[in-house]
Amino acid sequence: MSREQILARIRQNKPAAPPLPALPDFFREETDPVSAFIRAVEQGGGKTLPYSELEAWLAAEHPAAKMIASTAPGFQGNVDLNGIQNPADLNEVDVAVITTSLGIAESGAVWVTEADCVHRVLPFITQHLAVVLDKNLIVQNTQMAYKRADVAATGFGVFIAGPSKTADIEQSLVVGAQGARSYTVFFR
Amino acid sequence: MNHAQKASAFIRDEVRTDWHNQAVWHLRQKRDLGAGSVPEWEELRNLASAIKFHALSNLDDYLVQFEANARANGVQVHWAATAEDHNRIVYGILAEHGVKKMVKSKSMLTEDCHLNPYLEIRGIEVIDTDLGERIIQMRHEPPSHIVAPAIHIRKEEVGELFHKELGTEAGASDPKYLTEAARGHLRGHFLTSAAALTGVNFALADTGGVVVCTNEGNADMGVHLHGLQIHCMGIEKIIPRAADLGVFVRMLARSATGQPATIFTSHYQKPKPGGAMHIVIVDNGRTEHLGRADFRNSMKCIRCGACMNTCPIYRRSGGYSYGHTVPGPIGSILTPGIDMKKHSDLPFASTLCGSCSDVCPVKIDIHEQLYKWRQVIAEAGHLPASKRWSMRVAGKVLSRSGWYDFFGKLARRALRRMPRFLVYNRLNPWGRSRELPEPPKESFKEWYKRQKPAP
Numbered sequence: 001m002s003r004e005q006i007l008a009r010i011r012q013n014k015p016a017a018p019p020l021p022a023l024p025d026f027f028r029e030e031t032d033p034v035s036a037f038i039r040a041v042e043q044g045g046g047k048t049l050p051y052s053e054l055e056a057w058l059a060a061e062h063p064a065a066k067m068i069a070s071t072a073p074g075f076q077g078n079v080d081l082n083g084i085q086n087p088a089d090l091n092e093v094d095v096a097v098i099t100t101s102l103g104i105a106e107s108g109a110v111w112v113t114e115a116d117c118v119h120r121v122l123p124f125i126t127q128h129l130a131v132v133l134d135k136n137l138i139v140q141n142t143q144m145a146y147k148r149a150d151v152a153a154t155g156f157g158v159f160i161a162g163p164s165k166t167a168d169i170e171q172s173l174v175v176g177a178q179g180a181r182s183y184t185v186f187f188r
Numbered sequence: 189m190n191h192a193q194k195a196s197a198f199i200r201d202e203v204r205t206d207w208h209n210q211a212v213w214h215l216r217q218k219r220d221l222g223a224g225s226v227p228e229w230e231e232l233r234n235l236a237s238a239i240k241f242h243a244l245s246n247l248d249d250y251l252v253q254f255e256a257n258a259r260a261n262g263v264q265v266h267w268a269a270t271a272e273d274h275n276r277i278v279y280g281i282l283a284e285h286g287v288k289k290m291v292k293s294k295s296m297l298t299e300d301c302h303l304n305p306y307l308e309i310r311g312i313e314v315i316d317t318d319l320g321e322r323i324i325q326m327r328h329e330p331p332s333h334i335v336a337p338a339i340h341i342r343k344e345e346v347g348e349l350f351h352k353e354l355g356t357e358a359g360a361s362d363p364k365y366l367t368e369a370a371r372g373h374l375r376g377h378f379l380t381s382a383a384a385l386t387g388v389n390f391a392l393a394d395t396g397g398v399v400v401c402t403n404e405g406n407a408d409m410g411v412h413l414h415g416l417q418i419h420c421m422g423i424e425k426i427i428p429r430a431a432d433l434g435v436f437v438r439m440l441a442r443s444a445t446g447q448p449a450t451i452f453t454s455h456y457q458k459p460k461p462g463g464a465m466h467i468v469i470v471d472n473g474r475t476e477h478l479g480r481a482d483f484r485n486s487m488k489c490i491r492c493g494a495c496m497n498t499c500p501i502y503r504r505s506g507g508y509s510y511g512h513t514v515p516g517p518i519g520s521i522l523t524p525g526i527d528m529k530k531h532s533d534l535p536f537a538s539t540l541c542g543s544c545s546d547v548c549p550v551k552i553d554i555h556e557q558l559y560k561w562r563q564v565i566a567e568a569g570h571l572p573a574s575k576r577w578s579m580r581v582a583g584k585v586l587s588r589s590g591w592y593d594f595f596g597k598l599a600r601r602a603l604r605r606m607p608r609f610l611v612y613n614r615l616n617p618w619g620r621s622r623e624l625p626e627p628p629k630e631s632f633k634e635w636y637k638r639q640k641p642a643p
Binding site for chain 1: 211214215226227228231235238239241242244245246247248251252261267268269273317318319320323336337338339341342343346363364366367368371374375378379392394395396397403404405406408409411412413423428429430431432433434435437438445447448449450451452453454455456457458459460469471475476478479481484
């Protein structure tokens with residue numbers, strides 16, 4: 001009943017329709033996507049490294065990590081993601097390494113789908129997030145990213161642009177709010 | 189108390205007023221850096237405004253399309269004409285799943301519908317999970333800003349609150365330490381809740397999915413841990429195409445905090461395997477607002493908060509002075525639409541300087557709508573007596589040249605001769621914190637008449 005009532009009132013009250021504008025992608029030839037991406041990641045409190053340094057990074061930054069979950073091909077963690085039934089069991093994950101297929105230079109964001117992380121909660125619940133990205137898959141801006149990423153093709157997808165953060169106490173920026181405490185992008 | 193009275197209570201603490209002003213202005217400064225980094229900013233604003241207007245003009249079709257696509261994705265869609273309908277629907281879903289505790293991420297809509305108390309008296313515990321929201325929930329307060337709900341609270345006060353509620357060290361007020369304590373506290377609730385509810389930033393007609401933007405990751409921590417997810421949205425959240433997100437996402441966070449994007453831009457398309465996903469589409473006065481030709485533009489709002497951050501009135505009167513969920517310039521347009529008589533003071537809580545309209549990413553003509561509301565309110569007879577009579581007198585005098593000359597002369601003489609207490613008293617609220625200029629000896633007209641014509 002609410003449905004018909006709401007739709008009828010909209011029909012009665014809506015303004016005349018202007019056309020839907022076309023979407024330019026604002027591509028700029030002078031911008032180098034890779035260096036812009038690195039800049040954006042660093043400004044957002046993250047880091048970029050070559051993929052070859054993943055193991056060394058783990059040893060140096062997270063020597064005490066007990067649970068490492070990985071979906072990156074060629075790098076095995078010690079968590080059997082497919083064997084886990086209850087996603088809450090991922091609460092003890094120290095580091096998650098996730099492969100992604102798209103990056104955005106202007107924001108340092110990567111596109112993560114549910115297929116990339118097995119469990120939707122993985123990139124959030126992990127203490128530290130590492131993503132693996134092919135440098136050639138970085139687009140300049142968000143408009144171009146939405147042309148590339150098919151949001152309808154995945155049950156859940158997220159652009160992640162850095163470590164979880166908040167400034168809710170007196171506008172002081174604190175990294176590590178509810179989600180991952182750090183964000184590191186490994187280029188391959 | 190009306191806005192002016194609450195504002196004067198707010199500014200009594202001068203140090204705190206200055207601090208609040210600075211904290212909010214800081215957001216505006218960051219917004220300027222964010223907006224300035226995008227060469228096509230003005231083009232994006234035009235696009236965003238046009239897309240939203242197009243969507244509002246076809247809202248019925250897009251909602252039907254959205255519903256069909258969402259259903260095809262396995263999502264259950266509900267329609268709520270009123271706040272009461274909305275609360276009943278949400279409670280019904282939770283009761284059906286036997287939920288005793290729910291985590292919620294920021295949603296101004298559920299705030300507006302007073303969902304939390306509705307669920308709490310029915311035995312469901314609701315935990316707000318955005319840090320600012322959690323702070324004000326513990327203080328039993330409403331949000332004072334739509335993006336930074338606890339912007340009015342000092343860190344020392346948060347420290348005291350967390351000491352009492354979470355057992356943090358007495359006297360500790362370091363934001364990093366307090367945030368870490370909240371992180372541990374909220375993790376516990378995320379893991380032990382049975383359902384999650386979020387607001388919606390954008391609903392995509394062509395895919396049937398909804399998009400939620402957060403910096404903390406709290407929406408996702410809640411949504412993905414359990415089987416049941418509920419997303420509540422106003423009808424105006426619809427955008428036609430997923431591709432339109434490119435325009436809005438580029439501007440939302442930059443306008444709010446200056447960030448190029450929120451840390452998490454989450455696209456919920458289908459329920460998780462074995463889980464249930466519900467979307468509640470809410471009217472609650474919105475279709476009526478859509479019918480107000482002069483004010484419908486305000487429904488383009490994407491809730492970035494930029495108009496609040498730039499507003500000289502909001503910064504010095506605080507969010508609570510507006511007396512409703514959405515404060516500031518945009519709230520002063522939306523709220524009188526809910527109850528014009530009760531909120532007739534809000535469109536006057538503005539200098540009409542236009543800064544809000546300048547920073548609005550979807551180009552809402554905010555200050556012009558505020559000016560328009562003043563006229564509507566005056567015509568409906570809701571002006572306070574002091575304004576009604578002074579305006580009536582001013583109207584008479586200003587429309588008659590002879591009266592104008594006479595009263596002008598009288599005022600210039602009287603102001604020079606009258607003792608101070610006759611000019612600066614209760615009948616002159618304008619003079620309470622301002623000095624009148626020295627009255628001139630003659631009017632411009634008199635001076636002009638004395639001039640010899642040019643040769």
